[in-house]
Amino acid sequence: MAVITVVGAGMMGSALCVPLVDRGHEVRLVGTPLDREIIARLAEDHHHLTLRYDLPRAIRPFQVDSLAGALEGADAVALGVSSPGVRWAAKNVGPLLRPGTPLFSITKGLEWDGERLRVLPDVLAGELPRAQRDSIAPAAIAGPCIAGELARRVLTCVVLTGRDRQSLRTIADLVRTDYYRIFLSEDVEGVETCAALKNAFAMGVAFGTGLHERMGGAHGSVAMHNYESAVMAEAIVEMMRVVELVGGRPLTAAGLAGVGDLDVTNNGGRTGRFGKWLGLGLPLPEAIKKMEGATLECLEVLAVMRDAIAGLEARGVLGVHELPLLREMARVALDGKSLEMPFDAFFGGEHT
């Protein structure tokens, strides 16, 4: 039994508290400045506003003002912030960590620094204060996990990735339960690249759902699954290529972090709804408006990838015919162009 502090009370960070409580830990859930209402309601009656579900009473909610107290004596810390929140966490949580504290994150994202793509655990590590940076190797959790299912203790398999095997074992032993299964990977670049890209690719797969409706098909009628599954396959092929560019192991995309996480994202979640609107032919601003302010991670990662593709192409590292699906998604979802899926360029090209 340990004291574990989770920073960030969004759906995923909060759902993570359930297995932690079931393992018998003292679990402290601290909201970021964006989570004030969620924490207030949790303190009132344990109901989580965005999960729309009652969480275990043993979880102790804290507002961000009590961050220092919530971190006091923490044996391990989990970060459930948004991708822009990683720098906030490094600055605000970092100095409060005892050296060597096991630290893991569930945030997804990629950054392009003008020269290379960087995964978030490395961004986080680089932003930590010196003392913590030298003693903490941030780990991360990825893989197919819909938060609402984890909160309900539905069987879930995830990947815990990091550069220090011993620290991974420590965290896994603290976190795993009979329904929350943890698999270790030292391929941080591979796992985190897949985790970031899956939101973009899930949008592309969902284009088919929208196209189907646009052509008069009703939900449940003969659909466009052939279209969607071709996009899904190309997505995994392109994921492998980006993983390679980031310096990871391409095969990682064929496992839990790639195939698994993209599949679960296709089956649940807002990215699919957004892709459907675009496939249906809604102009980009209207599709964004339909999402009522929900964070669209797919647009964040597409913007990063567009810069990265341009930069890598200029350096001759990437060919102009590579990553056709990512390029088309950027054209549609960033530039507002109408969808013309370049199937002939998929899988290395139809006419080769």
Add this chain to the structure above:
Amino acid sequence: MAVITVVGAGMMGSALCVPLVDRGHEVRLVGTPLDREIIARLAEDHHHLTLRYDLPRAIRPFQVDSLAGALEGADAVALGVSSPGVRWAAKNVGPLLRPGTPLFSITKGLEWDGERLRVLPDVLAGELPRAQRDSIAPAAIAGPCIAGELARRVLTCVVLTGRDRQSLRTIADLVRTDYYRIFLSEDVEGVETCAALKNAFAMGVAFGTGLHERMGGAHGSVAMHNYESAVMAEAIVEMMRVVELVGGRPLTAAGLAGVGDLDVTNNGGRTGRFGKWLGLGLPLPEAIKKMEGATLECLEVLAVMRDAIAGLEARGVLGVHELPLLREMARVALDGKSLEMPFDAFFGGEHT
């Protein structure tokens, strides 16, 4: 424009006629002895009984008794028979083929000959009469294709695989349309192994749907997508391993033939319904009865794989901890044991 004869008037063989007709070919569709009613109805009013859809009038239906006439002057021949039908086709169609006729098949399956796993194009080639065997390298089509969608001209990407690149090009040029996209692969072992295994794995993914209902969940409510996607990811990992054992390229499983075809099979088709019944806890005989006599390719390939696993293990080629998902599916769907998904053995093992 060419004369193309399709042998086998099941859903997939018949749907294949649609792009062939659209390419302007003379298309002759010959039923096997099992397709008499389908052909009779097609001859009457072009309605296809199992596709439940009207096919183009230009398709010329033939009963099996007219096989020789239907093959006369054929520039290319496609086989749309069931996997046991491959030997029937080699014996009955083979002698009627002019030497060098481009021949391709859409049949899925694997055989275990006591020493190794063999893919169907090789079985077919081996069973052809001598003259044809020396001049014809059978090709095969695989990848994500629901027949009802192809018949409706929904965009579809498939893989055409064979050992002779020139013959692949010839067939692809005859077959491709703007909605039926053909990608070439010379990895016959890889493509055909994926095509055969996907039915078994789709059953495993669908266990989650049944379990969800068993635990009181209604369709569309918070589901067990985390469970399903973990199984999907392990399925691709195991597909790669079996492809390797058969002598193909593991990465083939990460593309159209593996990820793509498994994804489409998860989204449509009878294998999923069967897996759902088993996940729901129905005894095996009842689950089979529920399927009302539909061919269960998943059981055929599982039976082959069970023998292959035993044989390869005995030879020390396969470890006892490998392929845990395939082993569990065989236990449940062949032996009628109750489902206990061995998640801890997935992905090389949870506690490694």
